[in-house]
Amino acid sequence: MAANNLPDARRFRNIAFWVVIGTSALAIGAVVAAFLWRTPPNERISEQAFEKLHQGMTELDVQEVIGLPAGNYSREPVIHAEAPRLVRYENEAVLNSNLRTWTARTIEIGVAFDNKGRLAEKWLCRMRPRRNTTYD
Numbered sequence: 001m002a003a004n005n006l007p008d009a010r011r012f013r014n015i016a017f018w019v020v021i022g023t024s025a026l027a028i029g030a031v032v033a034a035f036l037w038r039t040p041p042n043e044r045i046s047e048q049a050f051e052k053l054h055q056g057m058t059e060l061d062v063q064e065v066i067g068l069p070a071g072n073y074s075r076e077p078v079i080h081a082e083a084p085r086l087v088r089y090e091n092e093a094v095l096n097s098n099l100r101t102w103t104a105r106t107i108e109i110g111v112a113f114d115n116k117g118r119l120a121e122k123w124l125c126r127m128r129p130r131r132n133t134t135y136d
Contacts, residue, residue, distance in 0.1 A: 044068055045104035050124045053111065057119040059100060062111055070100035070111075077130035078105060084125035103127065 044067040052065045063069055098113045108127050114120040 042073055042104040042106070045073060045102045045107055045109055047107070047124065050109050050122065053109075053119060053122050055119055058117055059098075059111075059113060062100070062119065066102055066109065068102060070102055072101075072103040074103055074105045074127070076105065078103065078108075078127040079130045080108070081126040081128035084108075084110065084123040086121065086123045088121040105129070 049066045053062060057065075059070075098117070100111050100113070102109045104127070106127055108125045110123045110125070111119055112121045
């Protein structure tokens with residue numbers, strides 16, 4: 001039966017059904033967006049994420065663990081507060097590797113990928129705000 005020939009009550013039920021479905025989808029989307037919005041990038045770049053990184057991971061694997069593409073997510077200028085904690089795996093050709101960093105306000109995760117695009121070494125470094133002084 002064509003939609004125009006449906007009795008008014010049935011047409012109303014169909015419209016009401018789709019309104020409920022659409023509203024539910026929007027509500028679920030809003031909850032997911034609010035959760036992601038409330039997890040700031042600085043909290044995703046963490047020692048826990050660093051410990052989950054292991055030899056042989058691709059850049060996409062690393063991004064999944066950290067939850068962000070490489071980049072500087074600090075909202076202020078930062079510098080290294082200490083020497084990095086380096087984890088080097090027995091691997092070849094790190095000299096010609098791709099380096100990626102994830103920088104937050106208090107921590108930086110760095111990763112070197114070998115010629116095959118696999119994680120060859122990683123480092124973790126504490127960060128601190130950069131002060132506008134001669135010594136920074």
